[in-house]
Amino acid sequence: MSYHEYNFDGLIGPTHNYAGLSFGNLASATNAGAVSNPKEAALQGLGKMRAVMAMGLKQGFLPPQDRPHLKTLRALGFAGSDAQVIERAGKQEPQLLANCYAASCMWTANAGTVAPSPDTQDGKVHFTGANLAANFHRSIEAETTARTLAHIFNDDGAFMHHPPLPGAMHFGDEGAANHGRLCEAHGDKGVHLFVYGEDGKKFPARQKKRASEAVARNHLLDPAQTVFVQQSKAALDAGAFHNDVMGVANGTVLFLHEHSFADPKAAYATIRQAAPFVEVIEAPADKVSLEDCIKSYLFNSQLLTLPGGEMALLLPQEAETNAAVKAFVDDTLSKNNPINRVIYKNVRESMRNGGGPACLRLRVVLSEAEAATANQHFILDEEKITKLEGWVSAHYRDRLAPDDLLDPDLMEESFAAMQALTDLLGMGAFYDFQR
Ligand code: SUG
Numbered sequence: 001m002s003y004h005e006y007n008f009d010g011l012i013g014p015t016h017n018y019a020g021l022s023f024g025n026l027a028s029a030t031n032a033g034a035v036s037n038p039k040e041a042a043l044q045g046l047g048k049m050r051a052v053m054a055m056g057l058k059q060g061f062l063p064p065q066d067r068p069h070l071k072t073l074r075a076l077g078f079a080g081s082d083a084q085v086i087e088r089a090g091k092q093e094p095q096l097l098a099n100c101y102a103a104s105c106m107w108t109a110n111a112g113t114v115a116p117s118p119d120t121q122d123g124k125v126h127f128t129g130a131n132l133a134a135n136f137h138r139s140i141e142a143e144t145t146a147r148t149l150a151h152i153f154n155d156d157g158a159f160m161h162h163p164p165l166p167g168a169m170h171f172g173d174e175g176a177a178n179h180g181r182l183c184e185a186h187g188d189k190g191v192h193l194f195v196y197g198e199d200g201k202k203f204p205a206r207q208k209k210r211a212s213e214a215v216a217r218n219h220l221l222d223p224a225q226t227v228f229v230q231q232s233k234a235a236l237d238a239g240a241f242h243n244d245v246m247g248v249a250n251g252t253v254l255f256l257h258e259h260s261f262a263d264p265k266a267a268y269a270t271i272r273q274a275a276p277f278v279e280v281i282e283a284p285a286d287k288v289s290l291e292d293c294i295k296s297y298l299f300n301s302q303l304l305t306l307p308g309g310e311m312a313l314l315l316p317q318e319a320e321t322n323a324a325v326k327a328f329v330d331d332t333l334s335k336n337n338p339i340n341r342v343i344y345k346n347v348r349e350s351m352r353n354g355g356g357p358a359c360l361r362l363r364v365v366l367s368e369a370e371a372a373t374a375n376q377h378f379i380l381d382e383e384k385i386t387k388l389e390g391w392v393s394a395h396y397r398d399r400l401a402p403d404d405l406l407d408p409d410l411m412e413e414s415f416a417a418m419q420a421l422t423d424l425l426g427m428g429a430f431y432d433f434q435r
Contacts, residue, residue, distance in 0.1 A: 002368055003187030006058040007361040009049050012042040013064030014417045016399045019098035021137045024203035025295060026239040027354035038394035039073060041349030045360060046389055049380060056307040060379045062108050065144045066418050068411050069100045072140050083408035090406035099137040101405050107355045108362040109177040109244055111145045115219035117187045118366035121172035124160040125370060130175030131164035134206035155373035162218045165211055168407045173211040176362055177242035180249025182275040186365045191275040195243035200236040218249035227274050230262040238290035244358050250303035253311060253338055255281045257293055262293045281337055288328050294347040296322040300356030312341035316356050320344040350367060377425045391421060
């Protein structure tokens with residue numbers, strides 16, 4: 001049976017804005033209060049999806065969530081008509097309103113963790129929606145994300161869905177952003193690399209070791225094929241709030257920075273024991289600094305196995321304009337390793353909130369039979385992507401300033417867009433605002 005990696009990107013929602021909500025995420029803090037362009041953001045995201053499809057790869061998407069999330073605002077004591085809820089929250093707690101307006105579900109690397117069927121004891125594809133407990137605006141995503149995954153992967157015989165982990169930060173889980181899979185071919189039994197954090201001097205760790213362990217248990221992974229590694233505190237304090245800002249695994253390759261892991265020697269030895277075929281491609285600190293990694297998102301690249309077997313890096317344009325990073329990428333391409341192609345894409349609107357190409361996608365390895373049972377509305381071809389671009393162009397603003405969130409008209413527009421999207425995708429009354 002043949003298996004393919006599907007990248008499910010987050011379709012960027014109509015309320016994409018810069019509210020400075022994520023402590024430890026330097027781009028989010030730096031751009032707090034800036035004016036965003038939701039239309040451009042969504043079209044950039046779709047442009048990246050098109051580029052991946054053009055390389056002959058499978059591409060899906062997860063729809064945005066309903067924002068503002070009125071259900072959360074009401075649960076926090078703001079009452080009245082929908083417009084009054086917005087007005088009252090805007091007057092009394094504007095920061096809370098901004099949390100309920102975040103379009104952060106675009107970063108689907110944080111939607112959940114996935115275990116492909118060759119790796120699980122029961123032969124099903126397992127999903128655990130991330131609880132995203134570390135940040136309030138992100139924790140609001142968890143329930144709807146789990147429902148979205150179950151909606152798309154809706155065959156009980158093929159897919160197993162686990163609810164987000166309980167216990168809030170005690171089991172803080174940020175999904176696939178701290179997880180990678182190594183294998184010789186997508187359909188082989190893979191090795192799961194879970195990277196957890198411990199609080200640094202400046203910034204708190206979001207992913208807890210005990211959470212990664214719970215996900216591995218739920219997914220019925222073979223302990224001999226499962227590795228847990230600690231992220232370095234230096235990387236965390238430099239701004240790597242998720243490990244995928246410092247490294248990426250795909251196929252036989254682990255592509256990362258010298259200071260990505262707390263104890264790299266021990267980590268590589270453990271990884272090699274489980275995955276003897278692994279090829280580690282490491283950026284030395286004297287060539288690429290941690291600061292360069294954070295600014296350029298070099299390691300937040302999509303590392304993609306092309307149909308011919310070679311690998312391509314899909315990087316943000318910020319990596320092309322950083323001389324040290326560009327030199328390291330060129331050097332990597334010139335050496336004898338599986339990576340021999342690079343493309344740079346403009347995903348600047350997302351980058352300004354700390355989300356690069358790899359943050360914007362959730363990888364799901366599926367057999368052809370499994371893919372056929374998934375909801376086909378969410379698996380893209382040229383025609384469907386053109387329809388989504390038309391939907392964005394019809395409904396999105398090209399300018400969103402912080403004060404715009406206080407205006408109930410934005411809520412009306414956003415809900416009208418979501419209504420049109422659910423109609424387009426045959427989702428029925430899926431979102432809280434429709435129920
Ligand atoms: O969780 N930014 C996101 C970025 C997530 C990136 N994902 C991965 N690395 N996989 C976060 O910090 C900023 C929102 C704001 O400030 O308005 C935000 O949520």
